[in-house]
Amino acid sequence: MNKTLKDTRKLVILSLMLAITMILDFTPLGAIPMGTVEATITHIPTIITGIILGPVAGLIMGLAFGLISFFHALIRPVSPFSLFFINPIISILPRMFIGVAAYYAYALALKLFKAKLAPLAIGVGAFVGSLTNTILVLGALSLIYGSKIEAMLLEAGLSTKAYLWAVGVAGTNGLMEGIVSVVIVTAICSVYFKQYKS
Template sequence: MFKENLQVRKITIIGMLGAISVVLGMTPLGFIPVGTVNATIMHIPVIIGGILEGPIAGMLVGLIFGIFSLIRSITTPTPVSFVFWNPLVSIVPRILIGLVAYYVYTTAKKIIKNETLSVAISAILGTLTNTVGVLSMIYILYGTKFVEKLGLDPSSAGKVIFGIGVTNGIPEMIVSALIVTGVVKGLKLTKR
């Protein structure tokens, strides 16, 4: 009976976080336009899922994030949306967020022995997984074409993509650390 309740709870949390991802993906809340690219907070439910319910839950919520990233690139195109039509850019890095968040959290908790700091580090590295994963795939698969579509010199692809990573990634990591830490602490308190 206890195991069944645990499964129901896990499925419910995945569904809830997935629904939050859907809402973020269907509204301007999830993607914040920064020029012709978007910053995002859609990785936050993925990180929370990974920390609270384990790697499979985090990966499933990440899959939902990735699918909505793909859908958004088709339904509300920008000059650089074509890169997100490739699942290696739009889906795979998002699945990895939940996996990284879980393992960083469990490892940090053992080493640091501080719940809040472990959650914050997990949120930062989960966010970094998204930023580095997506931008690395863009650089490897579409670097010069991507930068060309931005109206910039294609020979500066590495610098431009790195600049996007710094410009979007740092604020995303800070916001993620603050929100994820608060939400996880709050949910763990209600769980007791």
């Protein structure tokens, strides 16, 4: 495949993933109800971009995802927690590592599992990418806004430390998001690599 065609395909994929991210972020489609929790899937296009196009494209897509989150929180906050995402350290910085982490986890797993187990390697990359989003965002929230979060939880009748709240969210929503990410990303990337990997 010539370089022009590859560059065109990369641009098309980035544009498509950006459009999907915007749709997921600004509509209810970005959250899947799973019992008592919701699994957010807005970060999935960033994971897919990283695994398919590499760490640089993953970084760019993560930056775009972060900017979308930032402006969403700025112009249409949906909860008191949304206001925290006006801080770029919360909304933008953690998202820049999603696609990068997903790619390197995938690449390492692919070396370990070999080509025959490529879907498993994709799943590893997807889970690591999702976990990166969860840990970095919740960690930043706890470190920067811990006292405010604790006050908000207390008003809701919950007396707990911010870091324990973060661990609880990571263990429920974060785990579900990781599982959903593995299923969706593995399916999409496997089809892509089967058709276009050269």
